[in-house]
Amino acid sequence: xxxxxIETSGQKRPADRGxxxxxxIQIQDLALQYGDKPALKGISMTIPKNRVTAFIGPSGCxxxxxxxxxxxxxxxxxxxxxxxxxxxGGRDIHDGAMDxxxxxxxxxxxxxxxxxxxxxxYDNVAYGPRILxxxxxxxxxxxxxxxxxxxxxWNEVRDRLHESALSLSGGQQQRLCIARALAVExxxxxxxxxxxxxxxxxxxxxxxxxxxxxxRYTIVVVTHNxxxxxxASDFTGFLLLGDLVEFGATETIFTTPADRRTEDYITGRxx
Amino acid sequence: MTEHTSRNYERxxxxxxEKILLLGGKVEEMIGSAMRSLLDREPDLAERVIASDRAVDxxxxxxxxxxxxxxxxxxxxxxxxxxxATALKIVTDLExxxxxxxxxxxxxxxxxxxxxxxxxxxxxxxxxxxxxMVGKALDSFVKRDPELxxxxxxxxxxxxxxxxxxxxxxxxxxxxxxxxVSRALRITFIAKYLERVADxxxxxxxxxxFMCEGRDVRHPGAQERAADGL
Numbered sequence: 461x462x463x464x465x466i467e468t469s470g471q472k473r474p475a476d477r478g479x480x481x482x483x484x485i486q487i488q489d490l491a492l493q494y495g496d497k498p499a500l501k502g503i504s505m506t507i508p509k510n511r512v513t514a515f516i517g518p519s520g521c522x523x524x525x526x527x528x529x530x531x532x533x534x535x536x537x538x539x540x541x542x543x544x545x546x547x548x549g550g551r552d553i554h555d556g557a558m559d560x561x562x563x564x565x566x567x568x569x570x571x572x573x574x575x576x577x578x579x580x581x582y583d584n585v586a587y588g589p590r591i592l593x594x595x596x597x598x599x600x601x602x603x604x605x606x607x608x609x610x611x612x613x614w615n616e617v618r619d620r621l622h623e624s625a626l627s628l629s630g631g632q633q634q635r636l637c638i639a640r641a642l643a644v645e646x647x648x649x650x651x652x653x654x655x656x657x658x659x660x661x662x663x664x665x666x667x668x669x670x671x672x673x674x675x676r677y678t679i680v681v682v683t684h685n686x687x688x689x690x691x692a693s694d695f696t697g698f699l700l701l702g703d704l705v706e707f708g709a710t711e712t713i714f715t716t717p718a719d720r721r722t723e724d725y726i727t728g729r730x731x
Numbered sequence: 732m733t734e735h736t737s738r739n740y741e742r743x744x745x746x747x748x749e750k751i752l753l754l755g756g757k758v759e760e761m762i763g764s765a766m767r768s769l770l771d772r773e774p775d776l777a778e779r780v781i782a783s784d785r786a787v788d789x790x791x792x793x794x795x796x797x798x799x800x801x802x803x804x805x806x807x808x809x810x811x812x813x814x815x816a817t818a819l820k821i822v823t824d825l826e827x828x829x830x831x832x833x834x835x836x837x838x839x840x841x842x843x844x845x846x847x848x849x850x851x852x853x854x855x856x857x858x859x860x861x862x863x864m865v866g867k868a869l870d871s872f873v874k875r876d877p878e879l880x881x882x883x884x885x886x887x888x889x890x891x892x893x894x895x896x897x898x899x900x901x902x903x904x905x906x907x908x909x910x911x912v913s914r915a916l917r918i919t920f921i922a923k924y925l926e927r928v929a930d931x932x933x934x935x936x937x938x939x940x941f942m943c944e945g946r947d948v949r950h951p952g953a954q955e956r957a958a959d960g961l
Contacts, residue, residue: 714809715812716813716944727811729733
Protein backbone atom coordinates (compact mmCIF):
# COMPACT_ATOMS: atom_id res chain seq x y z
CA UNK A 461 0.00 0.00 0.00
CA UNK A 462 1.35 3.40 -0.88
CA UNK A 463 0.31 6.14 1.49
CA UNK A 464 -0.44 9.26 -0.48
CA UNK A 465 -0.64 12.50 1.42
CA ILE A 466 -3.07 15.01 0.04
CA GLU A 467 -2.69 18.68 0.75
CA THR A 468 -5.35 19.93 3.12
CA SER A 469 -5.70 23.50 2.01
CA GLY A 470 -6.23 25.29 -1.26
CA GLN A 471 -6.90 23.35 -4.44
CA LYS A 472 -7.58 19.73 -3.72
CA ARG A 473 -6.74 17.36 -6.52
CA PRO A 474 -6.90 13.69 -5.76
CA ALA A 475 -3.89 11.51 -6.32
CA ASP A 476 -5.13 8.71 -8.55
CA ARG A 477 -4.21 5.11 -7.79
CA GLY A 478 -4.75 3.68 -11.24
CA UNK A 479 -3.31 5.92 -13.93
CA UNK A 480 -4.26 9.53 -14.37
CA UNK A 481 -7.93 10.40 -14.60
CA UNK A 482 -8.89 13.46 -16.55
CA UNK A 483 -10.86 16.06 -14.64
CA UNK A 484 -14.64 16.12 -15.14
CA ILE A 485 -15.82 18.65 -12.59
CA GLN A 486 -13.72 21.55 -11.39
CA ILE A 487 -15.01 23.42 -8.38
CA GLN A 488 -13.27 26.70 -7.73
CA ASP A 489 -13.65 28.59 -4.47
CA LEU A 490 -17.32 27.71 -4.17
CA ALA A 491 -19.18 29.45 -1.35
CA LEU A 492 -22.88 29.17 -0.65
CA GLN A 493 -25.09 30.86 1.91
CA TYR A 494 -28.68 30.16 2.87
CA GLY A 495 -29.72 33.67 3.95
CA ASP A 496 -27.05 34.68 6.47
CA LYS A 497 -25.99 31.13 7.14
CA PRO A 498 -22.89 29.97 5.30
CA ALA A 499 -23.24 26.37 4.15
CA LEU A 500 -20.14 26.04 1.96
CA LYS A 501 -17.04 28.08 2.64
CA GLY A 502 -14.78 28.36 -0.38
CA ILE A 503 -14.50 24.81 -1.67
CA SER A 504 -12.03 23.95 -4.42
CA MET A 505 -11.62 20.46 -5.79
CA THR A 506 -11.30 18.54 -9.02
CA ILE A 507 -13.54 15.51 -9.49
CA PRO A 508 -12.06 13.02 -11.97
CA LYS A 509 -13.92 11.57 -14.94
CA ASN A 510 -15.12 7.94 -14.89
CA ARG A 511 -14.53 7.52 -11.19
CA VAL A 512 -16.82 7.30 -8.17
CA THR A 513 -16.29 10.21 -5.80
CA ALA A 514 -17.94 10.13 -2.38
CA PHE A 515 -18.66 13.02 -0.03
CA ILE A 516 -18.76 12.10 3.63
CA GLY A 517 -19.24 14.14 6.77
CA PRO A 518 -21.60 14.62 9.71
CA SER A 519 -25.13 15.95 9.25
CA GLY A 520 -25.18 19.60 8.28
CA CYS A 521 -21.59 19.61 6.95
CA UNK A 522 -22.69 20.71 3.49
CA UNK A 523 -22.20 17.50 1.52
CA UNK A 524 -25.72 17.42 0.05
CA UNK A 525 -25.58 21.16 -0.60
CA UNK A 526 -22.32 20.67 -2.49
CA UNK A 527 -23.83 17.81 -4.51
CA UNK A 528 -26.90 19.87 -5.36
CA UNK A 529 -24.68 22.71 -6.60
CA UNK A 530 -23.43 20.44 -9.36
CA UNK A 531 -26.73 20.51 -11.26
CA UNK A 532 -27.88 23.84 -9.84
CA UNK A 533 -30.62 22.33 -7.71
CA UNK A 534 -29.90 24.99 -5.09
CA UNK A 535 -31.08 27.68 -7.52
CA UNK A 536 -34.60 26.72 -6.47
CA UNK A 537 -33.98 27.53 -2.79
CA UNK A 538 -35.12 30.96 -1.57
CA UNK A 539 -32.44 33.30 -0.29
CA UNK A 540 -29.53 31.25 -1.53
CA UNK A 541 -26.33 33.01 -2.61
CA UNK A 542 -23.65 31.19 -4.55
CA UNK A 543 -20.14 32.42 -5.32
CA UNK A 544 -17.28 30.74 -7.12
CA UNK A 545 -17.15 28.66 -10.26
CA UNK A 546 -18.12 25.13 -11.21
CA UNK A 547 -16.88 23.79 -14.53
CA UNK A 548 -18.30 20.56 -15.87
CA GLY A 549 -16.48 19.23 -18.90
CA GLY A 550 -14.76 22.62 -19.05
CA ARG A 551 -18.00 24.65 -19.21
CA ASP A 552 -19.02 27.05 -16.46
CA ILE A 553 -22.45 25.89 -15.28
CA HIS A 554 -23.36 29.39 -14.07
CA ASP A 555 -22.58 30.88 -17.44
CA GLY A 556 -25.53 32.94 -18.75
CA ALA A 557 -25.57 30.84 -21.90
CA MET A 558 -25.98 27.59 -19.94
CA ASP A 559 -29.52 26.21 -20.16
CA UNK A 560 -30.40 24.66 -16.78
CA UNK A 561 -32.52 21.95 -18.41
CA UNK A 562 -29.59 21.06 -20.64
CA UNK A 563 -27.33 21.01 -17.55
CA UNK A 564 -29.67 18.64 -15.70
CA UNK A 565 -29.73 16.38 -18.73
CA UNK A 566 -25.95 16.22 -18.58
CA UNK A 567 -25.93 15.88 -14.81
CA UNK A 568 -28.54 13.36 -13.66
CA UNK A 569 -29.57 12.86 -10.09
CA UNK A 570 -30.82 10.04 -7.88
CA UNK A 571 -32.28 10.91 -4.52
CA UNK A 572 -32.28 9.41 -1.05
CA UNK A 573 -35.83 8.21 -1.30
CA UNK A 574 -36.69 6.58 -4.59
CA UNK A 575 -39.27 8.73 -6.35
CA UNK A 576 -40.69 6.91 -9.35
CA UNK A 577 -43.55 8.67 -11.11
CA UNK A 578 -46.94 7.00 -10.60
CA UNK A 579 -46.71 5.60 -14.10
CA UNK A 580 -45.63 2.35 -15.67
CA UNK A 581 -42.04 1.16 -15.48
CA TYR A 582 -41.69 1.87 -19.20
CA ASP A 583 -43.10 5.38 -18.96
CA ASN A 584 -40.84 6.25 -16.06
CA VAL A 585 -37.76 5.48 -18.12
CA ALA A 586 -39.15 6.97 -21.34
CA TYR A 587 -40.20 10.18 -19.56
CA GLY A 588 -36.95 12.11 -20.05
CA PRO A 589 -36.32 11.08 -23.67
CA ARG A 590 -39.96 12.00 -24.53
CA ILE A 591 -39.56 15.46 -23.00
CA LEU A 592 -36.38 15.86 -25.01
CA UNK A 593 -38.38 15.14 -28.18
CA UNK A 594 -37.91 11.45 -28.80
CA UNK A 595 -41.10 10.14 -30.38
CA UNK A 596 -40.07 7.02 -32.27
CA UNK A 597 -41.44 3.92 -30.58
CA UNK A 598 -38.49 1.80 -31.60
CA UNK A 599 -36.00 4.42 -30.36
CA UNK A 600 -37.87 4.63 -27.05
CA UNK A 601 -38.01 0.84 -26.74
CA UNK A 602 -34.26 0.68 -27.31
CA UNK A 603 -33.58 3.46 -24.79
CA UNK A 604 -35.80 1.84 -22.16
CA UNK A 605 -34.12 -1.51 -22.56
CA UNK A 606 -30.61 -0.04 -22.62
CA UNK A 607 -31.28 2.09 -19.52
CA UNK A 608 -32.95 -0.69 -17.53
CA UNK A 609 -30.15 -3.02 -18.52
CA UNK A 610 -27.52 -0.49 -17.42
CA UNK A 611 -29.34 -0.15 -14.10
CA UNK A 612 -29.29 -3.96 -13.71
CA UNK A 613 -33.09 -4.07 -13.68
CA TRP A 614 -33.97 -5.30 -17.17
CA ASN A 615 -34.02 -9.00 -16.35
CA GLU A 616 -36.30 -8.43 -13.39
CA VAL A 617 -38.88 -6.27 -15.19
CA ARG A 618 -38.69 -7.18 -18.89
CA ASP A 619 -42.03 -9.01 -18.71
CA ARG A 620 -43.86 -6.35 -16.74
CA LEU A 621 -42.77 -3.09 -18.32
CA HIS A 622 -46.30 -1.75 -18.36
CA GLU A 623 -47.05 -2.43 -14.73
CA SER A 624 -46.98 0.43 -12.25
CA ALA A 625 -43.50 1.43 -11.07
CA LEU A 626 -44.94 1.58 -7.58
CA SER A 627 -45.37 -2.22 -7.62
CA LEU A 628 -41.58 -2.64 -7.50
CA SER A 629 -39.63 -3.24 -4.30
CA GLY A 630 -37.68 -0.36 -2.71
CA GLY A 631 -34.37 -1.51 -4.18
CA GLN A 632 -35.95 -2.00 -7.62
CA GLN A 633 -37.56 1.45 -7.44
CA GLN A 634 -34.17 2.99 -6.70
CA ARG A 635 -32.63 1.17 -9.67
CA LEU A 636 -35.59 2.36 -11.77
CA CYS A 637 -34.73 5.92 -10.76
CA ILE A 638 -31.14 5.27 -11.84
CA ALA A 639 -32.43 3.88 -15.17
CA ARG A 640 -34.60 6.98 -15.55
CA ALA A 641 -31.58 9.22 -14.96
CA LEU A 642 -29.48 7.20 -17.43
CA ALA A 643 -32.18 7.32 -20.15
CA VAL A 644 -31.23 10.88 -21.10
CA GLU A 645 -27.57 9.87 -21.40
CA UNK A 646 -26.00 12.11 -18.79
CA UNK A 647 -22.25 12.52 -18.33
CA UNK A 648 -22.44 12.81 -14.57
CA UNK A 649 -24.65 10.93 -12.13
CA UNK A 650 -25.25 12.50 -8.72
CA UNK A 651 -26.50 10.20 -5.99
CA UNK A 652 -27.73 11.62 -2.71
CA UNK A 653 -27.63 8.82 -0.13
CA UNK A 654 -29.03 6.38 -2.68
CA UNK A 655 -29.03 3.39 -0.34
CA UNK A 656 -30.11 4.87 2.95
CA UNK A 657 -33.57 3.29 2.68
CA UNK A 658 -32.39 -0.03 1.27
CA UNK A 659 -31.53 -3.38 2.82
CA UNK A 660 -27.96 -4.73 2.54
CA UNK A 661 -28.68 -6.86 -0.56
CA UNK A 662 -30.33 -4.00 -2.44
CA UNK A 663 -27.47 -1.75 -1.28
CA UNK A 664 -24.90 -4.21 -2.61
CA UNK A 665 -26.69 -4.22 -5.98
CA UNK A 666 -26.57 -0.42 -6.20
CA UNK A 667 -22.89 -0.41 -5.21
CA UNK A 668 -22.15 -3.06 -7.83
CA UNK A 669 -24.00 -0.93 -10.33
CA UNK A 670 -21.92 2.13 -9.44
CA UNK A 671 -18.80 0.09 -10.16
CA UNK A 672 -20.17 -0.92 -13.56
CA UNK A 673 -21.51 2.50 -14.49
CA UNK A 674 -18.35 4.42 -13.77
CA UNK A 675 -16.72 3.30 -17.01
CA ARG A 676 -19.32 5.40 -18.82
CA TYR A 677 -20.29 8.04 -16.28
CA THR A 678 -18.70 10.17 -13.60
CA ILE A 679 -20.45 9.37 -10.33
CA VAL A 680 -20.64 11.61 -7.29
CA VAL A 681 -22.31 10.12 -4.24
CA VAL A 682 -23.21 11.56 -0.86
CA THR A 683 -23.34 8.97 1.88
CA HIS A 684 -23.72 8.77 5.62
CA ASN A 685 -22.47 5.24 5.48
CA UNK A 686 -18.70 5.33 5.70
CA UNK A 687 -18.33 1.67 4.82
CA UNK A 688 -20.21 2.44 1.62
CA UNK A 689 -17.80 5.25 0.77
CA UNK A 690 -14.92 2.89 1.57
CA UNK A 691 -16.36 0.06 -0.55
CA ALA A 692 -17.81 1.84 -3.51
CA SER A 693 -15.78 5.00 -4.18
CA ASP A 694 -12.39 5.72 -5.72
CA PHE A 695 -12.07 9.15 -4.13
CA THR A 696 -13.47 10.54 -0.93
CA GLY A 697 -13.95 14.09 0.25
CA PHE A 698 -14.56 14.79 3.94
CA LEU A 699 -16.61 17.89 4.69
CA LEU A 700 -17.02 19.54 8.05
CA LEU A 701 -19.00 22.71 8.78
CA GLY A 702 -18.95 23.77 5.14
CA ASP A 703 -15.21 23.18 4.62
CA LEU A 704 -13.64 20.46 2.52
CA VAL A 705 -11.21 19.17 5.13
CA GLU A 706 -9.57 16.51 3.02
CA PHE A 707 -9.96 15.01 -0.43
CA GLY A 708 -8.01 12.07 -1.73
CA ALA A 709 -7.91 8.47 -2.88
CA THR A 710 -10.43 6.51 -0.78
CA GLU A 711 -7.81 3.99 0.27
CA THR A 712 -5.63 6.78 1.64
CA ILE A 713 -8.49 8.52 3.42
CA PHE A 714 -9.52 5.29 5.17
CA THR A 715 -6.05 4.04 6.08
CA THR A 716 -3.86 7.11 6.52
CA PRO A 717 -5.86 10.32 6.50
CA ALA A 718 -3.69 13.44 6.63
CA ASP A 719 -5.99 15.56 8.78
CA ARG A 720 -6.78 14.85 12.43
CA ARG A 721 -10.45 15.79 11.92
CA THR A 722 -10.84 13.22 9.14
CA GLU A 723 -9.17 10.63 11.35
CA ASP A 724 -11.52 11.42 14.24
CA TYR A 725 -14.59 11.24 12.03
CA ILE A 726 -13.84 7.99 10.25
CA THR A 727 -12.68 6.23 13.41
CA GLY A 728 -15.82 7.26 15.27
CA ARG A 729 -14.16 9.73 17.65
CA UNK A 730 -16.08 12.71 16.38
CA UNK A 731 -18.02 14.91 18.77
CA MET B 732 -5.98 10.82 21.29
CA THR B 733 -9.67 11.67 21.48
CA GLU B 734 -11.83 8.86 22.79
CA HIS B 735 -14.31 6.98 20.63
CA THR B 736 -17.95 7.92 20.77
CA SER B 737 -18.58 4.24 21.52
CA ARG B 738 -17.09 3.55 24.93
CA ASN B 739 -17.33 -0.19 24.44
CA TYR B 740 -15.17 0.05 21.34
CA GLU B 741 -12.69 2.20 23.26
CA ARG B 742 -12.57 -0.41 26.01
CA UNK B 743 -12.03 -3.24 23.53
CA UNK B 744 -9.10 -1.42 21.92
CA UNK B 745 -7.65 -0.68 25.35
CA UNK B 746 -8.04 -4.30 26.35
CA UNK B 747 -6.24 -5.41 23.15
CA UNK B 748 -3.35 -3.11 23.97
CA GLU B 749 -3.14 -4.42 27.54
CA LYS B 750 -3.18 -8.04 26.39
CA ILE B 751 -0.32 -7.36 23.94
CA LEU B 752 1.67 -5.69 26.70
CA LEU B 753 1.07 -8.53 29.14
CA LEU B 754 2.18 -11.05 26.54
CA GLY B 755 5.21 -8.90 25.70
CA GLY B 756 6.15 -8.71 29.37
CA LYS B 757 5.77 -12.44 29.72
CA VAL B 758 8.04 -13.36 26.79
CA GLU B 759 10.65 -10.80 27.89
CA GLU B 760 10.70 -12.48 31.28
CA MET B 761 10.99 -15.90 29.62
CA ILE B 762 14.13 -14.80 27.74
CA GLY B 763 15.58 -13.44 31.01
CA SER B 764 14.80 -16.65 32.92
CA ALA B 765 16.16 -18.88 30.15
CA MET B 766 19.41 -16.92 30.19
CA ARG B 767 19.66 -17.06 33.99
CA SER B 768 19.13 -20.80 33.87
CA LEU B 769 22.12 -21.02 31.50
CA LEU B 770 24.41 -18.62 33.34
CA ASP B 771 23.54 -19.76 36.88
CA ARG B 772 23.19 -23.42 35.85
CA GLU B 773 19.67 -23.67 37.20
CA PRO B 774 17.67 -26.30 35.27
CA ASP B 775 14.49 -25.65 37.31
CA LEU B 776 14.30 -22.15 35.91
CA ALA B 777 14.59 -23.58 32.40
CA GLU B 778 11.77 -26.05 33.12
CA ARG B 779 9.56 -23.17 34.24
CA VAL B 780 10.25 -21.32 30.97
CA ILE B 781 9.29 -24.41 28.98
CA ALA B 782 6.10 -24.79 31.01
CA SER B 783 5.03 -21.18 30.52
CA ASP B 784 4.93 -21.57 26.73
CA ARG B 785 1.40 -23.00 26.91
CA ALA B 786 0.11 -19.79 28.47
CA VAL B 787 1.82 -17.76 25.73
CA ASP B 788 0.16 -19.89 23.05
CA UNK B 789 -3.29 -19.47 24.53
CA UNK B 790 -2.79 -15.71 24.93
CA UNK B 791 -1.80 -15.53 21.28
CA UNK B 792 -5.06 -17.25 20.30
CA UNK B 793 -7.04 -14.94 22.56
CA UNK B 794 -5.46 -11.82 21.02
CA UNK B 795 -6.04 -13.15 17.49
CA UNK B 796 -9.66 -13.76 18.34
CA UNK B 797 -10.09 -10.27 19.78
CA UNK B 798 -8.51 -8.71 16.67
CA UNK B 799 -10.76 -10.67 14.34
CA UNK B 800 -13.90 -9.77 16.23
CA UNK B 801 -12.88 -6.09 16.29
CA UNK B 802 -12.34 -6.22 12.52
CA UNK B 803 -15.65 -7.96 11.90
CA UNK B 804 -17.82 -6.06 14.33
CA UNK B 805 -16.34 -2.54 14.38
CA UNK B 806 -15.07 -2.14 10.82
CA UNK B 807 -12.13 -0.05 12.01
CA UNK B 808 -10.54 2.59 9.80
CA UNK B 809 -7.39 4.70 9.70
CA UNK B 810 -5.32 4.62 12.92
CA UNK B 811 -7.62 2.03 14.56
CA UNK B 812 -7.25 -0.24 11.53
CA UNK B 813 -3.47 0.17 11.59
CA UNK B 814 -3.43 -0.49 15.33
CA UNK B 815 -5.38 -3.74 14.99
CA ALA B 816 -3.37 -4.85 11.94
CA THR B 817 -0.22 -4.17 13.95
CA ALA B 818 -1.55 -6.10 16.95
CA LEU B 819 -2.35 -9.09 14.69
CA LYS B 820 1.18 -9.10 13.32
CA ILE B 821 3.17 -8.44 16.46
CA VAL B 822 1.33 -11.08 18.45
CA THR B 823 2.92 -13.64 16.11
CA ASP B 824 6.36 -12.13 16.72
CA LEU B 825 5.79 -12.23 20.47
CA GLU B 826 4.70 -15.85 20.38
CA UNK B 827 7.80 -16.70 18.34
CA UNK B 828 9.98 -14.91 20.90
CA UNK B 829 8.33 -17.14 23.53
CA UNK B 830 9.22 -20.21 21.43
CA UNK B 831 12.83 -19.02 21.14
CA UNK B 832 12.98 -18.58 24.94
CA UNK B 833 11.84 -22.21 25.20
CA UNK B 834 14.59 -23.25 22.74
CA UNK B 835 17.19 -21.39 24.83
CA UNK B 836 15.88 -23.10 27.97
CA UNK B 837 16.14 -26.54 26.28
CA UNK B 838 19.74 -25.93 25.18
CA UNK B 839 20.50 -24.56 28.64
CA UNK B 840 19.31 -27.81 30.27
CA UNK B 841 21.50 -29.80 27.88
CA UNK B 842 24.54 -27.56 28.45
CA UNK B 843 24.11 -27.68 32.20
CA UNK B 844 24.47 -31.45 32.12
CA UNK B 845 28.12 -31.01 31.12
CA UNK B 846 30.95 -28.86 32.48
CA UNK B 847 31.01 -25.33 31.01
CA UNK B 848 32.93 -25.06 27.76
CA UNK B 849 34.02 -21.50 28.45
CA UNK B 850 32.97 -18.47 30.47
CA UNK B 851 29.92 -16.82 28.88
CA UNK B 852 30.80 -13.25 27.81
CA UNK B 853 29.16 -12.46 24.49
CA UNK B 854 26.00 -14.51 25.11
CA UNK B 855 24.87 -12.31 28.06
CA UNK B 856 25.70 -9.22 26.01
CA UNK B 857 23.62 -10.52 23.11
CA UNK B 858 20.79 -11.42 25.42
CA UNK B 859 20.83 -7.98 27.07
CA UNK B 860 20.84 -6.26 23.68
CA UNK B 861 18.05 -8.43 22.25
CA UNK B 862 15.89 -8.08 25.39
CA UNK B 863 16.40 -4.31 25.37
CA MET B 864 15.22 -4.27 21.75
CA VAL B 865 12.06 -6.23 22.65
CA GLY B 866 11.39 -3.91 25.60
CA LYS B 867 11.93 -0.79 23.52
CA ALA B 868 9.79 -2.13 20.65
CA LEU B 869 6.93 -2.73 23.10
CA ASP B 870 7.44 0.71 24.64
CA SER B 871 7.27 2.29 21.20
CA PHE B 872 4.00 0.40 20.62
CA VAL B 873 2.46 1.65 23.87
CA LYS B 874 3.65 5.22 23.45
CA ARG B 875 2.97 5.22 19.69
CA ASP B 876 6.50 6.55 19.31
CA PRO B 877 8.03 5.93 15.85
CA GLU B 878 11.39 7.44 16.90
CA LEU B 879 11.77 4.88 19.66
CA UNK B 880 10.89 2.19 17.12
CA UNK B 881 13.63 3.49 14.80
CA UNK B 882 16.14 3.09 17.66
CA UNK B 883 15.20 -0.60 17.72
CA UNK B 884 15.89 -0.91 13.99
CA UNK B 885 19.31 0.70 14.44
CA UNK B 886 20.21 -1.68 17.28
CA UNK B 887 19.73 -4.85 15.24
CA UNK B 888 23.09 -4.84 13.46
CA UNK B 889 25.02 -4.89 16.79
CA UNK B 890 23.26 -8.15 17.72
CA UNK B 891 23.98 -9.60 14.26
CA UNK B 892 27.67 -8.71 14.65
CA UNK B 893 27.87 -10.34 18.09
CA UNK B 894 26.35 -13.48 16.60
CA UNK B 895 28.96 -13.61 13.82
CA UNK B 896 31.77 -12.91 16.28
CA UNK B 897 30.59 -15.63 18.65
CA UNK B 898 30.26 -18.12 15.81
CA UNK B 899 33.88 -17.49 14.78
CA UNK B 900 35.07 -17.98 18.33
CA UNK B 901 33.10 -21.20 18.83
CA UNK B 902 34.40 -22.52 15.55
CA UNK B 903 37.95 -22.36 16.96
CA UNK B 904 36.81 -24.44 19.97
CA UNK B 905 35.29 -27.04 17.64
CA UNK B 906 38.40 -27.20 15.41
CA UNK B 907 40.67 -27.49 18.45
CA UNK B 908 38.90 -30.40 20.08
CA UNK B 909 36.15 -32.60 18.61
CA UNK B 910 34.64 -33.36 22.00
CA UNK B 911 33.83 -29.62 22.30
CA VAL B 912 31.60 -29.80 19.26
CA SER B 913 28.28 -30.66 20.91
CA ARG B 914 28.58 -27.90 23.55
CA ALA B 915 29.93 -25.35 21.07
CA LEU B 916 27.05 -26.15 18.70
CA ARG B 917 24.50 -25.68 21.45
CA ILE B 918 25.97 -22.29 22.35
CA THR B 919 25.91 -21.38 18.64
CA PHE B 920 22.23 -22.29 18.58
CA ILE B 921 21.55 -20.05 21.56
CA ALA B 922 23.34 -17.17 19.83
CA LYS B 923 21.20 -17.79 16.76
CA TYR B 924 18.01 -17.84 18.88
CA LEU B 925 18.97 -14.49 20.41
CA GLU B 926 19.70 -13.09 16.99
CA ARG B 927 16.18 -14.21 15.95
CA VAL B 928 14.70 -12.55 19.05
CA ALA B 929 16.30 -9.29 17.90
CA ASP B 930 14.83 -9.85 14.41
CA UNK B 931 11.34 -10.26 15.89
CA UNK B 932 11.86 -7.05 17.90
CA UNK B 933 12.80 -5.39 14.61
CA UNK B 934 9.59 -6.69 12.99
CA UNK B 935 7.57 -5.25 15.87
CA UNK B 936 9.33 -1.89 15.55
CA UNK B 937 8.67 -1.79 11.80
CA UNK B 938 4.98 -2.44 12.42
CA UNK B 939 4.91 0.34 15.04
CA UNK B 940 6.29 2.77 12.46
CA PHE B 941 3.54 1.64 10.08
CA MET B 942 0.95 2.03 12.85
CA CYS B 943 2.10 5.57 13.66
CA GLU B 944 2.92 6.91 10.22
CA GLY B 945 1.01 4.68 7.79
CA ARG B 946 4.32 4.04 6.01
CA ASP B 947 5.55 0.51 5.45
CA VAL B 948 9.30 0.50 6.13
CA ARG B 949 9.78 -3.23 5.61
CA HIS B 950 11.73 -4.40 2.57
CA PRO B 951 12.92 -1.05 1.17
CA GLY B 952 12.53 -0.93 -2.59
CA ALA B 953 9.98 -3.78 -2.68
CA GLN B 954 7.03 -1.41 -2.97
CA GLU B 955 8.54 0.36 -5.95
CA ARG B 956 9.25 -2.98 -7.58
CA ALA B 957 5.66 -4.14 -6.88
CA ALA B 958 4.33 -0.89 -8.35
CA ASP B 959 6.41 -1.51 -11.47
CA GLY B 960 4.90 -4.99 -11.74
CA LEU B 961 8.19 -6.76 -11.01
